[in-house]
Amino acid sequence: MESKARKYLTIIALGLAGGSIYFIPYVKYVFYDAQLAAMGINNTQSGLLLTMYTIGNMVLYIPGGYLADKVSTKKALIISLVATSVLTWVYAFSLNFVVSMIIWLGLSFSTAFVFWSALMKAVRIVGTEEEQGFMYGLYYACNGIAAALTSFISLYAYNTAGEDIKSGFVRGVNASGVVVLIAAICLVFLMKEDAGKVTTESDDDKISLPMVGKVLKSPVVWILSIVILCGYGLKSSVSYFNPYLTEVVGVSAVNSGIFSIINNYLLLLLAPVGGILADKVFKSTCKWLSVSFVILAVLFGGVLLIPSDISPMVASIYTLLPGAVTMMMYGVVFSSVSEAGISRTMTGTVIGISSIIGYLPDSIYSVIFGKWLDNKGAAGYTNIFIFLVASGIVGAVLAFWIYRHGKRAQHDA
Structure with missing residues (x-):
C-alpha cells in the first residue's frame, strides 16, 4: 500500500477508534431512558455510573500519559480497544448496577488510561510536523462521523427488538462492541508497528x-x-x-x-x-x-x-x-x-x-x-x-x- 494512502486510512481508523470506544461510557447520551428501563435503575444511579468513570479518569490521566511514552502506541491502542469490547459484552450480559459500577471503572482503564494519550500521539506520528493541523482536523472529522455511525448502528440494532426495551438495549450495546473490535482490527493492519518508538513530546x-x-x-x-x-x-x-x-x-x-x-x-x-x-x-x-x-x-x-x-x-x-x-x-x-x-x-x-x-x-x-x-x-x-x-x-x-x-x-x- 502506498505510504500516502496508508497515512489517510490510518487516520480514518484512528477516528473510528476514538469515535466508537467512548460509546458505552456515555451510552446514556443515546439510550438514556432505555438504559434506565433495561437496568432497572433511577436517574441518580445513572449519574453515579458516569461519576465512577470520571473519578477513574482523573486518577489515571497523568500516569497513563507517562506510560503512553514508554510502550508501543499500536499495542496500547489495540489492547485498549479489545478490552473495551470485552467490557461492553460483559455489561450487556449482566446489566446489574453493582457490576456496571465495576465495569465503568474498568472502562476508565481501557478508554482513558493509556488510550487517550496514545491516540493523540498516534495522530501526530502519522503526519509530518508541517501537516499537524490538517491531520488533527481530519482526525476529529473522522471521529465525529465514526461516533455518529456507531450510534446509528446501535440504534438500528435496538430498533430490531420492537417493543422489547431490554432486548433492544442489549442488542444496541452488543453492536457497539462489534464496531470497537472492528476498529482494533483495522489498526492491526494499517498502523505501523514502530510508531510507538517515536518520542513526540518535549520536556516542556x-x-x-x-x-x-x-x-x-x-x-x-x-x-x-x-x-x-x-x-x-x-x-x-x-x-x-x-x-x-x-x-x-x-x-x-x-x-x-x-x-x-x-x-x-x-x-x-x-x-x-x-x-x-x-x-x-x-x-x-x-x-x-x-x-x-x-x-x-x-x-x-x-x-x-x-x-x-x-x-x-x-x-x-x-x-x-x-x-x-x-x-x-x-x-x-x-x-x-x-x-x-x-x-x-x-x-x-x-x-x-x-x-x-x-x-x-x-x-x-x-x-x-x-x-x-x-x-x-x-x-x-x-x-x-x-x-x-x-x-x-x-x-x-x-x-x-x-x-x-x-x-x-x-x-x-
Missing part, C-alpha cells in the same frame, strides 16, 4: 511538580479552569435533550435518539467553524467564547419558553441550535490557554490541571441533574436549564476577564 509538555506548584498560585489558571468547566458542562449537558424530548415534548425514543446522535456527534463537524470565527472574525478565542456563552445562555433559556403545545418536530429542531453553538464553542476552548498570557513552558501543566477541573461535570452534573429529575420528575428540567443559563453567563464573564488579562499581560511585556 510534561507535567512536573515544580511547575504544578507555580501554576497553582496563578489566579488565571483557576479562572481558565472554570471557563473550561463551563464550556464542557454545557457540551455534556446537551445530552439531556434526549430524555427531555421524550418525557416533556413527547417525541418517540427512536426519534429522540436520532436527534441526540446529531447533537452529540454530527455537530462536532462544526468545531472548525468555531476556530474560523475565533481567528478570522473575533481575532480572539476568548472574545468568541464570551459571545458564544451568551448565545448559549439565551438558547438554553429559550427552552424554558417553549409552549406545551408546540410541534414535537419543531421542538426537536430547536434543540439542535444550542447543540451547534456548543460544538463551535467547545472546539476552541483549550486554545484560550495561550491568550491567557501563560508561558509555553507551563502550557502542558496548565492543560493538565484545567482538564481535571474542566471535566468535573461528568461526575458532578450528572448526579445533581439526576437527583432533580428523580425528585421533581419532568419539572426537574426547569432546574437543569436555569443552571445551564447561569453557567453560560459565568463562562462569558470569566472568558472576557481572561481576554482583558491577556491584553494587560501583552501591554506590560
Whole structure:
C-alpha cells in the first residue's frame, strides 16, 4: 500500500477508534431512558455510573500519559480497544448496577488510561510536523462521523427488538462492541508497528511538580479552569435533550435518539467553524467564547419558553441550535490557554490541571441533574436549564476577564 494512502486510512481508523470506544461510557447520551428501563435503575444511579468513570479518569490521566511514552502506541491502542469490547459484552450480559459500577471503572482503564494519550500521539506520528493541523482536523472529522455511525448502528440494532426495551438495549450495546473490535482490527493492519518508538513530546509538555506548584498560585489558571468547566458542562449537558424530548415534548425514543446522535456527534463537524470565527472574525478565542456563552445562555433559556403545545418536530429542531453553538464553542476552548498570557513552558501543566477541573461535570452534573429529575420528575428540567443559563453567563464573564488579562499581560511585556 502506498505510504500516502496508508497515512489517510490510518487516520480514518484512528477516528473510528476514538469515535466508537467512548460509546458505552456515555451510552446514556443515546439510550438514556432505555438504559434506565433495561437496568432497572433511577436517574441518580445513572449519574453515579458516569461519576465512577470520571473519578477513574482523573486518577489515571497523568500516569497513563507517562506510560503512553514508554510502550508501543499500536499495542496500547489495540489492547485498549479489545478490552473495551470485552467490557461492553460483559455489561450487556449482566446489566446489574453493582457490576456496571465495576465495569465503568474498568472502562476508565481501557478508554482513558493509556488510550487517550496514545491516540493523540498516534495522530501526530502519522503526519509530518508541517501537516499537524490538517491531520488533527481530519482526525476529529473522522471521529465525529465514526461516533455518529456507531450510534446509528446501535440504534438500528435496538430498533430490531420492537417493543422489547431490554432486548433492544442489549442488542444496541452488543453492536457497539462489534464496531470497537472492528476498529482494533483495522489498526492491526494499517498502523505501523514502530510508531510507538517515536518520542513526540518535549520536556516542556510534561507535567512536573515544580511547575504544578507555580501554576497553582496563578489566579488565571483557576479562572481558565472554570471557563473550561463551563464550556464542557454545557457540551455534556446537551445530552439531556434526549430524555427531555421524550418525557416533556413527547417525541418517540427512536426519534429522540436520532436527534441526540446529531447533537452529540454530527455537530462536532462544526468545531472548525468555531476556530474560523475565533481567528478570522473575533481575532480572539476568548472574545468568541464570551459571545458564544451568551448565545448559549439565551438558547438554553429559550427552552424554558417553549409552549406545551408546540410541534414535537419543531421542538426537536430547536434543540439542535444550542447543540451547534456548543460544538463551535467547545472546539476552541483549550486554545484560550495561550491568550491567557501563560508561558509555553507551563502550557502542558496548565492543560493538565484545567482538564481535571474542566471535566468535573461528568461526575458532578450528572448526579445533581439526576437527583432533580428523580425528585421533581419532568419539572426537574426547569432546574437543569436555569443552571445551564447561569453557567453560560459565568463562562462569558470569566472568558472576557481572561481576554482583558491577556491584553494587560501583552501591554506590560
